[in-house]
Amino acid sequence: MGGPSGATVLRAAGVALALAGALCTAGGVLHPIVARKAHSVAALTSPGTPIAQILLGLGTVLLILGLPAMYAWLRPRIGWVGFAGFLCYLVGNIVTAAGHLTVELFVAHPLAEDPATAFVIAENDNMIGTTAFALFNTVGGLVMLLGMGLLGASMLRHRAVPRWIAVLTLVGMAGFFLPVPAVQGLSGLLYEAPRGLAVAAIGVLMARRPEGWRR
Template identity: 40%
Template sequence: MTTTTLFRGSAWCLVASFVLSLAGGVLHPIVDGASHSVDSMLAPLSPEAQLLIYAGAILLMLGLPGVYLWFREPLGRLGFAGLLLYFVGNALSAQSHLVVEAFVGPTLAADPGARHLVTDDGSIVTSGSFVALQVVGGLVLVGGMLVTGVALVRGRGLPTWLGAFLVLGALATFVPLPEVPVLTGLLIEVPRGLTVAVLGVMMLRSLRARPGAAVGHTVRHPSLTS
């Protein structure tokens, strides 16, 4: 397998990650302003919507190493730190959250004798260690988004607007907005998903222009503007 094939595969993973995560976020059931309640877990499209987001999270992890390697020069050490935090945060928070929400939550919600284990505060299940994992993982994930956004703004030849958009999206996660069907999914999935999808498209465009690109070559993007 050539490095060009690996880069192209990474790029398509990022694009597909955005498509799947966005679809899952938009379809995610929200009942009476709650997305992790017993009613939402028993609603139509649950757990299918969560599984779409989970698939997107897996593809994101497959694509992130390639995107850093491709943009390593303009992103620099700051970009490495940001994408590393984003990778780890996705593993700690997003994937563990989605596994419980898709595979455990609906089973508990469907059992009258066990549904009391599904919390009313959005943390899914009554487990202190799981809540702690989500808090720590969520902070790492948002921190990765912020650092990556700053690296994109500072990186020569990279779209400044994309980095600013990612930073704003990360900061928006701290705003306690009410949960609304479709809109909540857009607010969560678009900033982080669009960022990696755009980087993936940039990789694919460059690969078409430079099909012989390989690891160790200087990567330039003369057609991209900020």
């Protein structure tokens, strides 16, 4: 039976990644932050919620759908380190980004909007005040950042993509470790924009050159 060609799949995945980068960046910039907290009752009921979370959620779904094709496109040029980076980045996004956003959008936001249930939202900016959920976010986030570091380093070393894309991936990873207080708009630019732009740029390359980038 016939089906889409490999080039068609790569082009479609490239478009998905380009959209993912744009949506995640927009959602990150719009995400409310009140008194340096992004997941307090005040933040979860501020203007911008739930639009920001919806944008982030849609972008994350497109990212997860596009990542396997991105690896297939990069595979001949990134080696085992790049493969490990891809796995960590994929798992980290599934666990932390998708899981966290699901709880934020469908559980925490409705609870915060209802005065009778708003007290359930943890005051430590973790939404759910349990050790298990804190570990879920922390470990998943560290795995995702490890993936960004390995993938960015591999792309840079093997020149798998234009150098600025690999550097931007590494900058996006390093940005999460900067001791910068959470500020609406600025935090989104710091945490989401570098990796969003890098993913979008790779997506554009995939859509334009499904046969592979020629350096």
